[in-house]
Amino acid sequence: MSDLRTRFAPSPTGYIHVGNVRAALFPWLFARQQNGTFILRIEDTDQARFVEGATDLILDTLDWLGIDWNEGPRVGGAYGPYVQTERKDSYHQWAQKLIDKGLAYADPYTQEEVAAFREQSKAAKKAFLYRDYRPENPPAWDGTQPLRFKVKSPKRYTWNDPVMGELTAGPEALDDFILIKSDGLPTYNFAHIVDDAEMAITHVVRGLEYIPSIPKYLSLYEALDIEPPVLICLPHIMAPDGKKKLGKRDGAKSVNEYREEGYLPEAMLNFLASMGWNDGTEQEVFTRDELIEKFSWDRVQRSGARFDEQRLLWLNGQHIRLLELDDLYERVASFWPASAGQASEAYKKQILALVQDRLKTLRDLP
Ligand code: GLU
Numbered sequence: 001m002s003d004l005r006t007r008f009a010p011s012p013t014g015y016i017h018v019g020n021v022r023a024a025l026f027p028w029l030f031a032r033q034q035n036g037t038f039i040l041r042i043e044d045t046d047q048a049r050f051v052e053g054a055t056d057l058i059l060d061t062l063d064w065l066g067i068d069w070n071e072g073p074r075v076g077g078a079y080g081p082y083v084q085t086e087r088k089d090s091y092h093q094w095a096q097k098l099i100d101k102g103l104a105y106a107d108p109y110t111q112e113e114v115a116a117f118r119e120q121s122k123a124a125k126k127a128f129l130y131r132d133y134r135p136e137n138p139p140a141w142d143g144t145q146p147l148r149f150k151v152k153s154p155k156r157y158t159w160n161d162p163v164m165g166e167l168t169a170g171p172e173a174l175d176d177f178i179l180i181k182s183d184g185l186p187t188y189n190f191a192h193i194v195d196d197a198e199m200a201i202t203h204v205v206r207g208l209e210y211i212p213s214i215p216k217y218l219s220l221y222e223a224l225d226i227e228p229p230v231l232i233c234l235p236h237i238m239a240p241d242g243k244k245k246l247g248k249r250d251g252a253k254s255v256n257e258y259r260e261e262g263y264l265p266e267a268m269l270n271f272l273a274s275m276g277w278n279d280g281t282e283q284e285v286f287t288r289d290e291l292i293e294k295f296s297w298d299r300v301q302r303s304g305a306r307f308d309e310q311r312l313l314w315l316n317g318q319h320i321r322l323l324e325l326d327d328l329y330e331r332v333a334s335f336w337p338a339s340a341g342q343a344s345e346a347y348k349k350q351i352l353a354l355v356q357d358r359l360k361t362l363r364d365l366p
Helices: 022-033 054-065 088-100 111-123 188-198 208-223 255-260 265-274 288-294 309-322 325-331 345-358
Strands: 005-008 037-040 104-106 147-149 157-161 165-169 178-180 203-207 230-234
Touching: 005 022, 005 203, 022 037, 022 203, 022 230, 022 265, 022 288, 054 255, 054 265, 088 104, 088 147, 088 178, 088 188, 147 208, 157 208, 157 230, 165 208, 178 188, 188 208, 203 208, 208 230, 255 265, 265 288, 265 309, 309 345, 325 345
Parallel strands: 005 037, 203 230
Antiparallel strands: 104 147, 147 178, 157 165
C-alpha cells in the first residue's frame, strides 16, 4: 500500500442523498487507484443535529454502493477511534498545546456583549471580527467557557486546489474562531484538523462550501506545526433548474430510494462520477474498474454539474445490459411479481434473457 490516505467524514444528521455522496466517491476512487487507504470517520460533535440511526444508514448506503473503507466504524484500524465523540481526549490535548503557546483563550463574553461589539463594528462601518475585541486578561479556561483560537498574525494565504486551481484570501478571512464549545465538544473547524493530522490523511476532499473557511484552517495548521494535507473542494451538484445546489428540498432522494426503485449501484457510481467529470473522450458508460483506472482530479470540472435523473435512468439500462444472466437473476430476486410464483429458475432465466435489453430499472420486470 502507498502512504496516500483519503477519507469521507459524514455527520450523522440523516441519510446520504445523491448530492453529497460524491464527497465519498471521489476520494475513494483516488485511494483505490493509487493503492492508498480510504478511511471513514463519523463527525458527530454537533449534538443538536444528531439523528439516531443515521450512522448505520450511511454505512449501509456506502456498503451497497461498494464504496468500501479500510479503516473506520465496523472495521477498526490503527488510527482509531473513528467517531469524534470518542476522541475528546485528543482534542483537549491539542487545545492545551495552543493554550501553552498563548494561541487560545477562554471566551468570557456573554451574547449581549458580543451583540454590542457587532453594533460597534457596524457603526464604524467595519466587518465584525472577534479578534478586534479580544479580552486583555482572559480568565483561565476551566472548560465551561468556549475556547477560542487566537489568530496571531493575520495574513494572506494562497493554496493550490487540484480541482479549483490556485486560491487566495487575505487577512480579512481570518478570525478567532471557537475550538471547543462550552459543552466540552470541539467544533468541526478544530476537530477535523486534529483528526486529519492524527489519522495521517494526505488528501482532504469536501464540498465547495468549505472554501471560505480554508484560510482559517491554514492558520490553525500553522499554529499547530502541522503540514497541511492537499485540500480539494468539489463543485456542487446543481438542482435540475441549474440555479441552486441540489438539496433534500429539491427532491434529492436518498441513495436507498434509488436502490428500492431498482437502480444498480454501478449505475449510480457511474452517474455520480460522470456528473462533473469525464475522461476526455466521448465514453459515457464506465464500469467500476474503469472509473478507478481513469479518474483524475484535473478532469473534474470547476462549475456545478446539473442533476439529470433521465441520464441516470439511461445509464441504469446500460449497466443492466452489461450484467451476466446469473448476476441479473440474483439481483432481481425481490422484483418478480407474485404471479411468477413457483416458476423454476431455468424458466425465470429464459424470461430474463428476453427482457434484459429492455429493462431500465429492475422494477420494470413485472
Ligand atoms: N462532517 C462534514 C460534513 O458532513 C464533513 C466535511 C469534511 O469532509 O471535512 O459536511
